[in-house]
Amino acid sequence: MSAAVELRIGCVGYSYDFWVGPFYPRHTPQSEFLKLYSKVFDLVEIDSTFYTIPPPATIRSWRDSVPDSFSFAAKLPRVITHENAMRPTREALDRFYRSIGELRPKVATLLVQLPPFLHQDDGMERVLAFLDGAPRDYRYAVEFRHSSWMRPEVFDALRRREVALVWNEVQYLNTLPEITADFVYLRFIGDRSLSDLGRLQIDRTAEMEKWAARLRSVQDRVARAFVLFNNHFAGFGPACADQFRRILGLPGVDFAAIHTPEHGQKRLLEFGGPES
Numbered sequence: 001m002s003a004a005v006e007l008r009i010g011c012v013g014y015s016y017d018f019w020v021g022p023f024y025p026r027h028t029p030q031s032e033f034l035k036l037y038s039k040v041f042d043l044v045e046i047d048s049t050f051y052t053i054p055p056p057a058t059i060r061s062w063r064d065s066v067p068d069s070f071s072f073a074a075k076l077p078r079v080i081t082h083e084n085a086m087r088p089t090r091e092a093l094d095r096f097y098r099s100i101g102e103l104r105p106k107v108a109t110l111l112v113q114l115p116p117f118l119h120q121d122d123g124m125e126r127v128l129a130f131l132d133g134a135p136r137d138y139r140y141a142v143e144f145r146h147s148s149w150m151r152p153e154v155f156d157a158l159r160r161r162e163v164a165l166v167w168n169e170v171q172y173l174n175t176l177p178e179i180t181a182d183f184v185y186l187r188f189i190g191d192r193s194l195s196d197l198g199r200l201q202i203d204r205t206a207e208m209e210k211w212a213a214r215l216r217s218v219q220d221r222v223a224r225a226f227v228l229f230n231n232h233f234a235g236f237g238p239a240c241a242d243q244f245r246r247i248l249g250l251p252g253v254d255f256a257a258i259h260t261p262e263h264g265q266k267r268l269l270e271f272g273g274p275e276s
Contacts, residue, residue, distance in 0.1 A: 010043035011237035024154035141185035174235035183224035190233035201235035
């Protein structure tokens, strides 16, 4: 990747008990998870904002647990995107933006994940109305979960608003690698069939190489790229992030930094991942 592109690679979420041992030191309390995570990664996608709007005090605790160089992506609450199918109430919008505002300097983007039942014919007007009214001091990325949205007119509408189309590696939808903003938001999600999470279970090298090639092909057209791995993609998000960095020709993740106050570039391959 070009050095001119701000590239951040991290995980969807950080608060998993099954990471204790494989990632966090044993006996680490949950209150220390984010602080330790931020020693290894510079980006996390906060999934918990989808389920409930956190109080401002919770947001402040996230902000104060990480260094200034760390960034968050936050998913819009389901009360906005799913329960009201992109017809949010003013009360819900105000509560969310008031809360997330505590994190504003560290927000890389806000993720608008649409429900799979919302088709383009029914939802286009609602989505564009939301984007047109949304505060412009945030970046936005929209994740479509129905194939009806994969149309040129949708991509053009996003471009006019400088909103990113989420690139997504999922089994149920072929997401087209369209560039609609000055940044890429790439999610490796997988499905819910995997159990015994906390170790790599599936070789996803081919999928990672496919998206790495796509990232390289657009590096002259974007200023930033945010890449997130869900545990369900291959079994263990941190190890996937490490492998993807190496596929891109970057130093591997320094997992040893979680045990020390210093960041380094030592590469540990303790998680069942293929060495390359």
